[in-house]
Amino acid sequence: MGRGKEPSLSKAISDADLELSVYDHVGDGNLHYNVLVPPNVDRLEFTKQIEGSLSLQLYDTAAALGGTFSAEHGVGRFKKHLLERYGDPGRIAAMRRIKTAFDPADIMNSGAVVRPLDETPGS
Secondary structure (H helix, E strand, O other), X not given: OOOOOHHHHHHHHHHOOOOEEEEEXXXXXXXXXXXXXXOOOOHHHHHHHHHOOHHHHHHHHHHHOOOOOOOOOOOOOOOHHHHHHHXXXXXXXXXXXXXXXXXXXXXXXXXXXXXOXXXXXXX
16 A cells, blocks of 8 residues: 555545544644544444454555554553554564563453463454
């Protein structure tokens, strides 16, 4: 992907009749895109619905343009699978080794950000 693919993303958003909330931080250059949940739609169902399609298009576009799927607010539990998809494998491995060294029983913030070394993806 790269520059030039953004119009297809805009068309996908327009065709789905969705609204974006776009804002930024002038000082650090972070630009945030959030797909707004339409009125009278269950938030969790809507998230499931767009997670495998439109959200991935947004993240793929951001990555192709040198951005990321998550900014300064972090990854946490809900975006952990995206870190494994878009993150640098070497950095993730280092994070897992550090997590395991300091918290071998995985009791501190268990399940957030990175899997322990003995846990497989999707578990």
